[in-house]
Amino acid sequence: MTATREKAAVAVADKGMTKREWIAGLVQRRGSVVVLALVVLVSSLSFDTFATVDNARNIAMQSSFLAIVALGMTFVIISGGIDLSVGSVYALGGVLAAIGIQWGSVAGLLLPLVVCGGIGLLNGALVAYGRLAPFIVTLATLLGARGLLLAITDEGANTRLMPRDAVLTQIGQGTLLGFGYPVWIAVVLFAVGVIVLQRTRAGHSVLAIGGSAEAARLMGLPVARRTVWLYTASGLLAGLSGALAAAYSASGVTIVGVGFELDAIAAVVIGGTLLTGGAGTVGGTLAGVLLLMVIQNVINQIGTLSSHYQSVVSGAFLAIVVAIQAYLSRAHLGRERST
Amino acid sequence: AKSEEPAAQAPQGTGGAQAPVAPAANGPTCTLSQYGGTQLDLKNAIVGFSQSEKEANPFRIAETQSIKDEAAKAGVKQLLTTNANSQLSKQISDIQDMINKGAQALIIAPLNSDGLEPALSAARTKNIPVLTIDRKVNSTTCKDYVSFLGSNFVEQGKRAAKEMAKALGNKGKVAILLGASGNNVTTDRTAGFVDELKASAPDIQVVAQQTGDFARDKGQQVMEQIIQAQQDINGVYAENDEMGLGALVALRSAGKKPGTDIHVVSIDGTRNAVQKVVDGEMSAVVESNPRFGPLAFQTLRSFLSGQPVQQNVVISDKLYGKDNAAAELGNAY
Amino acid sequence: MAEATVTPIAAPTTRRLRDYGVYAALGILVVYNLIFTGNFATLSNLTTQLVQVTPILIAALGMALVIGTEGVDLSVGSVMALSAALLPLYLGYGLMPAILVALLGGALCGVFSGTLVAVVGIQPIVATLALLVGGRGLALVLADGRLKDIRNPTLLELGSGSVAGIPVVVLIAAVLTLVVGFVVRYTTFGRQLVAVGGNRSASALAGLPVRRILIVTYVISGVLAAIAGIVATARLTASDPSAIGQLAELSAITAVVVGGTPLNGGRVRILGTVAGALLMQLISATLIKHNLPTSAGLVVQAVIIVVAVLLQRPRLAGAK
Amino acid sequence: MTGEVVLDARAVGKRFPGVVALSEVDLTMVAGEVHALVGENGAGKSTLIKVLTGVHPPDSGELFLQGAPVRFGRPLDAQAAGISTVYQEINLVPLMSVASNLFLGREPRTRLGLMDFRAMNTAAAKLLRSYGVEVDVTRPLRTLGAGVRQMVALARAAATDASVVILDEPTSSLEPREVDTLFEIIDRVRGGGAAVLYVSHRLDELYRICDAVTVLRDGRKVHSGPMADLSRLQLVALMLGRDLEQIRREGTTKFDSAPTETTQTPVLAARGLTSQHLLHGVDVTVRPGEIVGLGGLLGAGRSETVRAIAGSLPVDSGTVTVAGKSVRSGSVTAAMRAGVVMLPEDRKSDGILPDLSVRENIVLAALPRLSAAGLVSRKRQDAIVDTFIERLRIKASSPGQKVGELSGGNQQKVLLARLLCREPKVLLLDEPTRGIDVGAKAEVQALVAELAAAGLGVVLISSEFEEVVEGSDSIVVLREGHVVAELRGADVTEQQLIAALAEGGDNGDG
């Protein structure tokens, strides 16, 4: 009797996935990469000025600022939250860098990081300890950070320039192996992001919090503390990105970053991260950012699309990409316990 | 679809072409050899035009259209157009994309006076001549770019102030409907207006300054609030026509008679606003002429053929007042 | 036995604050204005505030429903623009046909987002983001980027006229509020909508037509946004697809959330939404009337939003 | 070590808006002892546990751990202090892998400080195997059945070195075999000197492993003492607050097996249900008035069978007929319209709408019937709700109370009420008595029997063999999605069921 029971225990053994499901699963997890590859392929064939080194350089450079912001957003969204304040914080970071640089490059970097990190900290504290919805908290700081920016720039009238020879400006404008430093910084940050999310306990706990904050709390994870950290990191990255962008253009422009948060969110979601939290990848976000930039580049390659049609095309493209993603992901989840 | 009235309204005026302020031979000039680069016939050239904002207001529509028309007239090989949708980073990448697509000359309507440096330096390294139109960039002319064509926004503000002073008899309370925050057009038009009032009509008090984001609906809403709180104002300075037109609606529904007990002055010179001057509701409209095409292509042609061009071409803007509005209506855009 | 456990105790004050936080904030702001703002307690001022809030309020009603299903509709601003753009195109056939076309446009937008959400399975925020981006582009294409003055007298009357001293647009908003409030409270559809937001999988297992409910909800939101666009156009006396509805989605969401509807679905507070919209309207009016610079205005708004939601956050014990 | 007081709670009080959940409750746990915490649904057991472990802050009372006063602000603090807990509803992260769930927060790391997935997966597989569960530990948890999930939660809690282990209804979805495994583990933990707090509504289990018992009733402690000092009847009497005689008369747990006439046409006939990996040609036939049990071990596909019948699991082939009419597959709405309703296995994610009221939860599926012209009739709604609250003895402060605030057992009753509102022909019950107290369980069982007697067809899944055997007229035995046996009439006994399962196992191998 006992022997048969032991055998019966194996009844729960894994029933395995078919090859089709496995492939579909892979495509889903890497869906954005697949779509990106397709778009790049088609564009290269359609426009002879697309697949050039110069163009690659441009796209890389343009992508780097959004990518850095989207990296922080990825972590926040995976944790089940959202950070709408990044656009304003990005702009504020740039302005603060231009203000801080008058005391040297270190100050030019530290000032935006401290203030923007502080705004992130405030977001995190309100979400984690105030138990407010992230959407509304960060919507408030979106307004607040923009207000702060206007307040320190004489209602936006005062654009400060950054001295060209300052180290910080050089970081924004210099190149290494043909690619700008911001590109390399983004690459390094993403590499770190991948490792943190996939290979560290902290990253693992972010996935858990997004999957079920209640379960994570009951399992003894420091949910509140992690949450505070996540929003702080998002603020820091947005501030850093803003500072780098300011260095790149050698000025703390006050009108940037409006709607930037939506771009970042779109990139993250196109990258396969669930807005409901609990699942997502850093690499996917990078592909999402590149996709957005490539779309824009393709529209410019066409060169004659009116600005109105440009929005229509971007919107349609966004819908199609996410629809394909959703289709692939459903093929993957297939017959799971979904209803 | 069938719209309310026949699509073609008053005939699109052929006039209204730009003219530089005082055919300036005295200003600094720039030549191809100073700037660097090779001579080129505009007919064989690829020209890029980077627009800053959506063509969703009369100024931008007229500006882009003028460039397109003139490009066709000049018979350029190809005109690339991009639109930054009010995003600075997009304008930078737009310009770089056009350079990458082989643009040999660039006309840029900058979104902001600062921050386009990466794009300008990309053009610079390839010796591509750049003209900036309507908004000046804070870089060195003939070094970072060839020349600037455009209005003087501070001057526009000053002219508006003079008109306001005239309409109010140098005495009264005015409200300012500001443009979008952080935009240097806003800054300049405000500074010009406020400074001129201080200098020449110190008895006019600015009692309210609120942003209407250059949009008609926002202008209307803000005006409705202001007129409730400060019922004794007798002047409104709108930093563009759209806000001015919105303010008119608000004033009328608050029981005021614009043109009689309250005076509205605005900047741009769109047809709708000039019509209001004709109707007597708007006291004056300072023009900001968007038809850059002819002047821009003429400048480019001269420059590319090796002739010197002016580094700063300041456009002479009209003023639409009671006396000339009806006659000039056809020239408004 | 049951009686023993069920010892009712007075609901703690925190609970009451949670439910009435937005009204309290609104009350405080009104009192502040009565004391410190000149010409505040006038009929015309009251009317102005009500009239100005109508487009956002109407859009927020639809938003409240969508949020109740655990979704969000970022497209309302663009749908407003689209309906504003459609309106003058068909005014040549008369006002009614033009309005119908505009409403149809809104409904189609709702079908589009609703299908993406319910059938394709795209997350609401992204599905409607696509329409946010594309919809305004489409509106500008339709209008050729131009603002068109409205001359139809009936439409203009709609925007500025009043019945028995009450502006027509305010009446429209009031009627819509009552209708939506009634739908949520008393109709099968309304209860099912809330259930889908509360637990989608459980609702499906209870045999609710989840997809249909979701699509209908987005259609309602689209139609309400279209009405908001029409009202805004009538008020402005011009169809301005580039400006109408600009950032209306954020204002609508703020009104809904500040009004106490949780973003995670399962609950819709219509009266709270009205109060939320009025609160936000009154804040911006106050800032303008006191001639505060934009920077200060933004910061004040941020603080008030946080305080209002802090007042009504879920109570400590048993929080999830 | 053994015998010394580890955890001592004194005069703990906790009130929720409208409800006093705990009042002056004392609990003393001793090292090396298993302490039973019993009480009716809603007595306050889970609340006490949550207060002890820092989930809810207590309103009053003191807590001593190893003699020192402590106060936990959050679950993490309690864990750090050596209290390991499995909460009543399975609290794991569904999207994460089994291994990740097991090791969350204490993942093995390489020398570089990075997570060592290989080590984690190996350790997870090994750990689960020692619990008799063999699954691919890299699969997301949500792809597994409730039973497996429960075992994962247990393995997670028992794996940490803890001086106090708290288990809130750990066996509610476990089979006898897993229960045995669990008890071996509890014995091991007890042997190691830890104190165990054990909550269960299954009295047999309490008598098997518990040393001491605390009885709660309506948030108050009504008894505390050695387990052996109480007879079953006394225990039940204490829980229910009724006198012994009354209970003796009414009996506790028994279905009335109604004799069925096999000649009648089946009210439900499912033929050849097949769904990739999960079901392979399953047939189930239910006649009016018949209760058909589904037998099988963890993951045998019983839940899948009823989900396929109820239309919530898409099938590749197979037909379902209800009272002679065939039902479109893959649609819950169609199945419901035909009169088939299902009580889902996972109450939390598929059943309740936690933020809605008891009233709304009950009428959810019946809304169209309770409305005219799309308007909900409040009167009809209230009538139904009141009837069911009374009939199922749902303990709620009012019909307006949020279901999420009810105790687990009462939530289950609300769900049953929801189904019964639809006046179904066929009732599919997946673990209907899971987490229901003795009294309520008897009521539910009696109710099911009564419904069957009135002509309903019932399919019953229960992880308690006893319940299936006693409740069912016939049993369909499943293994890996195949029907391996059908027991009828006199064959419906526990021995035959176990034999069929064993045989099934042999068949599967040869």
Ligand SMILES: Nc1ncnc2c1ncn2[C@@H]1O[C@H](COP(=O)(O)OP(=O)(O)OP(=O)(O)O)[C@@H](O)[C@H]1O
């Ligand atoms: N978060 C909460 N908010 C309000 N009331 C609650 C909350 N949690 C529990 N209650 C109430 O407290 C009482 C005790 O519930 P508890 O969950 O502790 O019961 P239990 O003994 O564990 O029951 P069961 O055996 O059914 O699990 C119940 O009346 C319940 O409605």
Ligand SMILES: Nc1ncnc2c1ncn2[C@@H]1O[C@H](COP(=O)(O)OP(=O)(O)OP(=O)(O)O)[C@@H](O)[C@H]1O
């Ligand atoms: N998509 C899948 N692929 C492979 N195996 C699966 C899949 N989904 C579920 N399973 C396995 O099949 C089992 C069937 O679960 P089900 O819940 O139907 O069984 P059950 O007999 O009801 O047991 P339980 O008591 O666990 O509910 C699951 O426990 C899981 O191990």
Ligand SMILES: [Mg+2]
């Ligand atoms: Mg319990």
Ligand SMILES: [Mg+2]
């Ligand atoms: Mg099961």
